[in-house]
Each structure stands twice: as C-alpha cells, then as structure tokens.
Amino acid sequence: xxxxxxxxxxxxxxxxxxxxxxxxxxxxxxxxxxxxxxxxxxxxxxxxxxxxxxxxxxxxxxxxxxxxxxxxxxxxxxxxxxxxxxxxxxxxxxxxxxxxxxxxxxxxxxxxxxxxxxxxxxxxxxxxxxxxxxxxxxxxxxxxxxxxxxxxxxxxxxxxxxxxxxxxxxxxxxxxxxxxxxxxxxxxxxxxxxxxxxxxxxxxxxxxxxxxxxxxxxxxxxxxxxxxxxxxxxxxxxxxxxxxxxxxxxxxxxxxxxxxxxxxxxxxxxxxxxxxxxxxxxxxxxxxxxxxxxxxxxxxxxxxxxxxxxxxxxxxxxxxxxxxxxxxxxxxxxxxxxxxxxxxxxxxxxxxxxxxxxxxxxxxxxxxxxxxxxxxxxxxxxxxxxxxx
Amino acid sequence: xxxxxxxxxxxxxxxxxxxxxxxxxxxxxxxxxxxxxxxxxxxxxxxxxxxxxxxxxxxxxxxxxxxxxxxxxxxxxxxxxxxxxxxxxxxxxxxxxxxxxxxxxxxxxxxxxxxxxxxxxxxxxxxxxxxxxxxxxxxxxxxxxxxxxxxxxxxxxxxxxxxxxxxxxxxxxxxxxxxxxxxxxxxxxxxxxxxxxxxxxxxx
Numbered sequence: 033x034x035x036x037x038x039x040x041x042x043x044x045x046x047x048x049x050x051x052x053x054x055x056x057x058x059x060x061x062x063x064x065x066x067x068x069x070x071x072x073x074x075x076x077x078x079x080x081x082x083x084x085x086x087x088x089x090x091x092x093x094x095x096x097x098x099x100x101x102x103x104x105x106x107x108x109x110x111x112x113x114x115x116x117x118x119x120x121x122x123x124x125x126x127x128x129x130x131x132x133x134x135x136x137x138x139x140x141x142x143x144x145x146x147x148x149x150x151x152x153x154x155x156x157x158x159x160x161x162x163x164x165x166x167x168x169x170x171x172x173x174x175x176x177x178x179x180x181x182x183x184x185x186x187x188x189x190x191x192x193x194x195x196x197x198x199x200x201x202x203x204x205x206x207x208x209x210x211x212x213x214x215x216x217x218x219x220x221x222x223x224x225x226x227x228x229x230x231x232x233x234x235x236x237x238x239x240x241x242x243x244x245x246x247x248x249x250x251x252x253x254x255x256x257x258x259x260x261x262x263x264x265x266x267x268x269x270x271x272x273x274x275x276x277x278x279x280x281x282x283x284x285x286x287x288x289x290x291x292x293x294x295x296x297x298x299x300x301x302x303x304x305x306x307x308x309x310x311x312x313x314x315x316x317x318x319x320x321x322x323x324x325x326x327x328x329x330x331x332x333x334x335x336x337x338x339x340x341x342x343x344x345x346x347x348x349x350x351x352x353x354x355x356x357x358x359x360x361x362x363x364x365x366x367x368x369x370x371x372x373x374x375x376x377x378x379x380x381x382x383x384x385x386x387x388x389x390x391x392x393x394x395x396x397x398x399x400x401x402x403x404x405x406x407x408x409x410x411x412x413x414x415x416x417x418x419x420x421x
Numbered sequence: 422x423x424x425x426x427x428x429x430x431x432x433x434x435x436x437x438x439x440x441x442x443x444x445x446x447x448x449x450x451x452x453x454x455x456x457x458x459x460x461x462x463x464x465x466x467x468x469x470x471x472x473x474x475x476x477x478x479x480x481x482x483x484x485x486x487x488x489x490x491x492x493x494x495x496x497x498x499x500x501x502x503x504x505x506x507x508x509x510x511x512x513x514x515x516x517x518x519x520x521x522x523x524x525x526x527x528x529x530x531x532x533x534x535x536x537x538x539x540x541x542x543x544x545x546x547x548x549x550x551x552x553x554x555x556x557x558x559x560x561x562x563x564x565x566x567x568x569x570x571x572x573x574x575x576x577x578x579x580x581x582x583x584x585x586x587x588x589x590x591x592x593x594x595x596x597x598x599x600x601x602x603x604x605x606x607x608x609x610x611x612x613x614x615x616x617x618x619x620x621x622x623x624x625x
Contacts, residue, residue, distance in 0.1 A: 052620040058613065104613065121612035125481060125566050137608040140616045141601040157616065167618040177620050180612070 034421065035089045035173035036400035041079045044401045049089060052169065052177035057104035060181035062113060066194040067094035067171045067397070069407050069417045070202060071228050072295070072342045076162060077404050080296060081344045083146060083162035092117035092159040093201045094171025095194060098181075106182040113185035114200045115178055116369035119157035119168060122183035132156065133366035138179065139166040150345070155366070164344075172400060174421040186373045189381070195388035196380055198418065199233070204387050205372040207233025207293075210340035211241050213363035214289035219244035221282055223330060224264070225323045226293035227255035229390055229416050230340055234293050235264045236385060247281060249274060254412035278330045286332030294323040295341025304349055321347035328354050339364035390416045397421040471555070471575040472592050476600035480607045481567035484539040484560035490610050491558070500605045500615055503598035504572060505531050505544060505556065515544050520598055524581050524591060527552040552580035570606075572599050 035049040052061055070093050075081040084090075095114040098107045107113065120127050120135035127135050135156035139147065143166050144154035150164070157179070160170015169176060178185055188197050207230055214222060222243045224234050227250035238246050239262070248259035249267045256266035267277050278287060296319040308320040324339065328351045331337055337360050355362065379385045392415040395403050403417040466473055480487055490497060492507045498518075505515035515531040522529060530551050535543040543557040556574040563569045574595060582591040608615045 050621060053622060055617055055619050055622050056614040121608070121616075123481065123611045123613075124607075125479070128481070136604075137612045138616050140618050141604045141608075143618070144601075144604070145597070157618070166616070169618070169620050179616065 033174035034397060035169075036091060036397060036419075037086075038076065038084050038088045038090055039086055042077060042405075044077065044090070044404045046398050046400050047087075049087075049169075049173065052175050054100060054102045055177065056179060057102045058180050058182055059102040060098055060105045060107045060178045060185070061100040062096040062115065062176055062178055062185070063099045064094050064096040064171055064174060064176060064421050065112075066096075066198045067091050067173075067419050067421070068198055068201075069093075069172075069400075069403050069419070071230060072161075073404070074408050075296065075342060075344070077408065081162055081164065081342075083164040083167075085163065085167075088160070088162070088167070089169040089173050090160045091170035091172030092161055093198065093203065094159075094176065095188070095198050095201060096171075096176070099175070101181065104182065107185065107187070111187050112190060113178075114188050114197050114373070115159070115171065115176070115185045116200075116205075116373065117158050117161070117202045118366060118369055119159065119166070119179055119184060120370070121180055126156075127183075130368055130371045131365075132368040132370050143167050158366075172397065172419065174397075184370065186370070186377070188377065192380065193388075195391060195418070196386060197377075199229075199387040199390065200369075200373050200376055200380075202367065202369065203229045203390075204233050204376055204385075205369045206230050206340050206367040207235075208237045208372050208376060209365075209367050210234045210291050210293060210338050211237035211243075213338035213340075213365075214238065214291055214336050215361075215363075216241045216243050216289060218242040220288040221245045221247065222289050222291060223247045223249065223278055223287035223327070224259075224291045224293055225249045225327055226295075226341065227252070227259040227266075228293065228411070231255075231291075231293035232258060232262065232390060232415075233387070234291055234340065235259055235262050238291075239263050240379075240385070247278065247287065252411045255415065258415065274326055275330050282332070286330060286335065288332060289336040289338060290327040290331040291338045292324045292327045292341045296320055296343045296345070308348070319343050319345045319347045321350065325349065325351055328360065331358065331360055333358045335360055337362040340367070342366075391418050393417045395419050466592070468575060470577055471553075472578050472581075472588060473573060473575045474592050474596040474599060475571060475573040476596060476603050477569060477571045478600070478603040478607050479563045479567050479569045480610055482610045484568050486610060487560065487568060487570060487606070488542065488558075490606060494609060496615070497606060497609050501602045503574070503595055504602040504606075518602075520594075524583075524586070524595070525552040525554070526580050526583055529554065531556075553577040554580075570603060572603060574599065 033051050036046050039045045076084045098111045101107050118133040119138040120132040121137040124136040133156050138157035139154050143163050147154045147164050157166030159168050222238045235246050246264040248264035250256050251270045260266045397419045406414045407417050498506050501518040502520040505517045508514040508516045513533040517529045530548045531546050533544045546554040554576045559571045561569040578588040582588040605615050
C-alpha cells in the first residue's frame with residue numbers, strides 16, 4: 033500500500049509499505065477514505081516531539097471502511113467508521129472511568145518506558161504519533177490496522193459525507209473537551225489563544241456551551257477572519273498587547289476562562305519565546321510555553337485555565353505564583369475522544385454544527401509532502417488539509 | 422599569580438570542598454529508607470548475599486483470576502521475559518522464561534514451595550549445582566481498582582551477573598523485565614490480548 037512516511041526533520045515521503053494484517057483477535061483493518069494533517073503532526077514533522085523514526089507512518093485523523101475483522105471484533109466488513117486517535121482497551125481502570133487517553137493497556141510494554149520516564153506513567157497508545165505512544169502506524173495510508181476494534185472506532189451513517197464526519201476523530205472532540213474543561217457558565221467571557229483547527233472548534237464549542245463572549249487571539253489574519261465568522265471577537269497579537277487588550281475588553285476583570293489551543297510551539301517574538309527557541313535549538317528545553325504563561329497571567333482571579341494544546345516536555349519561567357495567588361484551576365489532557373463522539377455526531381446529524389467549513393485544501397495522499405509544508409508555512413491560507421488515498 | 426598557581430589553588434580548593442562535603446554527609450544520621458511505619462513504600466534492594474528486584478501492578482480481577490491466568494493461559498507464557506510460569510505437567514514445577522535462563526550462569530530448577538489462596542505463591546530454585554533464586558507473587562486487595570500484584574525475586578548475583586553484565590545491570594534488567602511481565606499479564610486479563618504495534622503477525 034501507499035503511505036505517508038516520516039523520513040527526517042521536515043521530510044515526508046509517500047512510499048510503498050506492507051499492507052497491515054490482523055494481529056490480535058480484536059483487530060480490524062480499514063481502508064482509509066479520508067485523512068487529515070493535524071497541527072500536532074507538525075510537532076513530529078519538526079521533530080519537537082521525540083520518538084518518531086524513519087519509515088513511521090504518520091496520521092491520526094482518519095476514517096474509512098472496514099475490510100477485514102478479527103474473530104473478537106464486533107465490526108462488520110463494509111461498515112463505515114471514524115477512528116479516534118487514542119487507542120484504548122475499554123476495560124482497565126482508566127477506561128472504566130472514560131479516561132480513554134490514559135488507558136493502561138494500549139501502549140505496548142516495550143514502548144512504555146520512555147513515556148514513563150518523561151511523564152511518570154505510560155500513556156495510551158495513539159495512531160501515528162511516535163514511539164512515545166506505542167509506535168502504531170498512522171492513518172495517512174491506504175489501510176490501517178485498528179486494535180480493540182470493538183470499542184475504538186465509531187460506526188457512522190452512510191448518508192453523511194466524510195467532510196462532515198472526519199473531524200470526529202480528533203479536533204472536534206478536542207475543541208469540545210477544551211470548552212468543557214473551561215467549565216463555561218452561561219454568559220461567561222472566554223479567551224481562546226490559537227485560531228487553528230483546534231482553536232476554531234474550541235470557539236464553536238464554547239459558543240455551543242453558552243459562552244456569552246469568545247475572544248479569539250492569533251497572529252494570522254486569515255485565521256482571525258475565520259474565528260470572527262464563527263462569532264468570536266478577534267485580537268491580533270502583532271497589533272496589540274494581549275494582556276492589556278483583554279483587561280480593556282472585560283472591564284478590568286479578565287476572562288472567566290482562558291483556553292490555550294496553541295501548545296508547545298508558540299509563535300511570536302516576546303523575550304520568553306525567543307529564550308525558549310534558543311533553548312529548544314540546542315536541545316536544552318522542549319516546550320515553547322509563551323501562550324500558556326500569557327493565558328495564566330490574563331485569566332481573572334478565581335478563573336479556569338483549559339489546555340488542549342499539546343505539550344511534551346518541560347517549560348521554564350512558569351507563572352506558578354500567579355496561578356496560586358489568583359486561585360486558578362487548570363485542566364488539561366489528551367482528548368478522551370470516544371467519550372464525546374456520540375453527542376457530537378448527534379449535533380452533526382441535526383445540522384447544529386457542520387465541521388466541514390474548516391477544510392481549506394484537498395489533496396491526494398501522494399502530495400502529502402506538499403500538504404505538510406504548506407500547512408506549516410502558509411497558515412494564512414492552509415487552515416486544514418484533507419487527503420484522500 | 423601565574424596560571425600554575427591558579428591551577429594548584431583551584432585543585433586544592435576543590436579537594437577541600439569535596440572532603441568537607443563527605444565529612445558533613447557522613448556525619449548525618451542514617452535513615453533506613455525502608456523503615457516506614459506499616460507497609461514500606463519500596464522493597465529492600467539487598468538481603469544478605471541476595472540482590473532483590475520487584476515490581477507492582479494493579480489488575481482489575483480477583484487473585485483467583487490472576488493465578489488462573491498465570492497457571493493456564495498459553496498466550497501469556499511465550500510473552501514472558503523473567504517471570505517463571507507453571508510447567509503444565511507438574512503443578513508445582515515452574516519454567517524460567519528465556520531471558521531469565523540466559524541470565525543465570527547455572528541451570529534453574531524452580532519449584533513452588535508455598536501457596537496461600539488469594540495471598541501468595543512462593544517459589545525457589547533447588548538442587549545442588551543449580552542457581553540460587555527465590556521469588557513470590559503476592560496479592561493485595563486494592564478496592565475498586567482491583568487486586569495489587571507484587572512480584573519479588575531474590576537472586577545471588579554471582580549466579581546471575583555474568584562478566585558481560587554487572588550486578589547493577591542485572592538487577593535493572595530483572596526489575597524492568599518483571600514489570601513488563603506483570604503488565605503483559607494485566608493486558609491479557611483486562612483487555613484479552615497483549616498490545617502490539619506490529620502491523621503484521623510475526624512469521625512462523
């Protein structure tokens with residue numbers, strides 16, 4: 033089969049790779065019909081997140097059709113499924129409490145030690161997201177092996193096109209969970225940093241969850257325009273001081289909740305971000321946490337901080353004092369996708385939300401390298417890239 | 422002052438600081454890290470001539486289900502690295518997995534010597550000329566989270582640490598291997614299979 037493989041920093045190549053087969057009884061094999069490039073794929077592309085090796089197949093946002101099932105799978109050949117990026121067993125202590133991204137059993141034991149050293153405990157397996165998360169082959173390919181196929185994938189209706197369903201695999205539930213983590217009360221003012229795909233879905237979700245105002249912060253005008261079209265109030269960090277602007281816009285109180293939808297590769301030329309970049313370039317530090325620092329400083333006293341943005345390492349100059357003194361609550365985590373998919377599918381089926389607005393570019397899988405490069409370097413126009421094998 | 426004197430005085434200052442640090446450290450009262458009241462947080466690393474390694478997991482199953490898996494699940498045994506498993510034909514005889522056999526410089530004949538239902542299974546190696554090893558699986562209720570399973574193995578380093586592998590390396594490999602084995606057992610019991618990222622079955 034053809035698959036988009038990692039070949040080095042900034043180097044994606046579509047190559048012939050062996051077709052996957054059933055390995056464990058709960059497996060299924062799906063033929064991919066649509067797959068997307070995620071902002072967090074860029075962390076692998078830029079080797080900011082370690083553990084990705086040559087010939088690894090990337091991609092964790094995908095959907096397709098079942099072509100083969102193991103003896104303990106509950107799927108049927110021919111069914112159409114969306115596959116969450118987090119792999120989970122469905123039976124451990126974490127899964128029993130719907131914390132699917134913390135599954136005890138889905139990361140192979142041979143790959144658990146690195147994450148255990150980095151994070152204290154091993155995390156769940158993920159499709160196409162380095163050997164930190166199990167080294168599973170990803171979905172930017174013609175076929176994918178799906179472990180635990182009786183619980184992980186979601187069967188979807190035949191009459192809704194891929195464009196409206198694909199983002200159930202990651203970014204739509206991620207935005208939804210980010211808004212839930214912000215514990216939005218009706219009428220609250222929410223500030224969202226980052227108007228990429230996750231940020232845009234966070235804005236959509238916050239408004240669905242009865243936020244009164246959503247202030248969207250970014251530096252790319254095209255993305256700010258899209259945020260404004262969803263109902264947010266855009267603020268460009270190249271044109272204004274964010275802390276000052278948020279105070280002015282909220283009558284001196286500050287946002288009730290702040291959401292960092294940027295993560296570990298914050299942009300901008302603030303002093304702390306420049307220092308982070310220097311440390312990152314010499315292998316001293318890993319995460320550029322400028323947005324998280326700013327969000328914590330901007331949040332009102334007694335407010336909430338929600339962090340859907342991906343972080344992988346450590347961050348310097350963390351405003352712990354501001355967090356403590358202001359009594360903030362911070363909630364974060366990799367998305368427990370399957371926890372939210374039924375509710376979100378219902379919203380899609382009832383036409384309450386239509387996620388397909390996000391797609392800016394469609395490419396054949398063979399042009400994956402072009403997709404990655406433009407998604408990273410032309411953020412004004414390349415908002416979301418969907419590929420078809 | 423010339424460079425040679427700087428070097429001399431610098432070296433003297435470094436040595437004096439190091440000596441002072443050692444004296445201060447040795448004057449501190451010793452605390453036994455394993456002397457916590459009630460249950461200790463960690464097992465001892467040494468006991469007489471023995472080097473001890475151990476691991477702990479919690480499994481959502483009863484001790485009976487866990488012992489049954491260890492005794493009779495044929496999917497588990499090929500995956501084990503260091504945890505001995507029942508031989509099958511004789512209920513009290515255990516087979517050491519390949520990694521453990523490779524580590525021992527003498528043959529291992531391992532037999533269960535104590536078994537308390539829902540609490541403990543203990544074994545030791547036996548026979549003249551055989552490597553000296555003791556081990557146990559212990560079970561403890563962990564409420565709604567399941568059963569905590571602890572494996573401890575005590576080995577004599579001169580039977581297990583070869584010239585190519587120091588005692589510290591041997592102990593680290595054993596400890597990591599036992600943890601992996603417990604996690605494989607946990608996967609098999611909870612999820613019904615051992616997780617793998619392989620895209621194809623291994624060739625027969």
